[in-house]
Amino acid sequence: MPERNQAALDFLLTRRSRPAKTLQGPAPDRDALREILTAAARTPDHGKLEPWRFVVLEERALRRIGQDIRTIGADRGVDPEKIEKAALAFDLSPLAVVVIEAPKPTDKFPLIEQTYSAGAVCLSLLNAALAAGWGANWLSGWPSHDAPEMFGTKPGERIAGIIHIGTERAAPPERPRPDLDAITDWVSE
Structure with missing residues (x-):
């Protein structure tokens, strides 16, 4: 039997994203965030392509983006409720990391695998922040x-x-999880 990391497994079995509207300061400082980003960057990346990069948005940048969302949304005729909902996430957030898919030209790996890697970085970043x-x-x-x-x-x-x-203000209630029997096929032959 392989050596079991029960603490890691327990974390993954109970992990829960925190609604952005429940987050407040303080946020991790740069040293703490570097550890989280380092963990996220250990994601499988198909041939060491690193088809993603990070943009860290600190408070002043977040507030600017909230205003930019309002301006761009109004210019493009986006529904005012959708504009305000999107802007509010940046108005209230103490810190955000944008994961940018930055595909690298290669004949070795399909582009979709680079997209999957960028998505995996998002989940790794989320889990690293929660684990921290x-x-x-x-x-x-x-x-x-x-x-x-x-x-x-x-x-x-x-x-x-x-x-x-950021720092969680209130723990969210548990939510229903997928019915594994409904989404799993077992193939024996």
């Missing part, structure tokens, strides 16, 4: 798809996710 004791939530939303340039994307890049990190 912070509250964290993975969000995206219309601004990350319709106006990714406000988050620092370059041509050919797109946003895989935005991980908001």
Whole structure:
């Protein structure tokens, strides 16, 4: 039998994202965040391509983005309720890390595998923040798809996710989990 890491397994079996609206300061400082980013960067990346990068948004940048969302949303005719909901996430957040999918040209690995790697970095970042004791939530939303340039994307890049990190104000209630029997097929032959 392989050696079991019960603490890690217990964490994964009970992990729970924290709604972004329940997060407040303080947020991890740069040293604490570097540890979380280091853990996230250990994600499988298919041939050491590292087809992703991080943009860390601190408080002043978050507030600017909240205002940018309002301006861009109004200019593009986005529903005012959707604008305000998206902007509020940045108005209230003490820290956010934007995971940018930055695909690398290669014939060795399909582009979709680089996309999967960027998604895996998002989950690893989320789990690392939670394991370090912070509250964290993975969000995206219309601004990350319709106006990714406000988050620092370059041509050919797109946003895989935005991980908001801070101190949890209130523990969320448990939610229903998938019925494993309904989503699992066992193939023996």
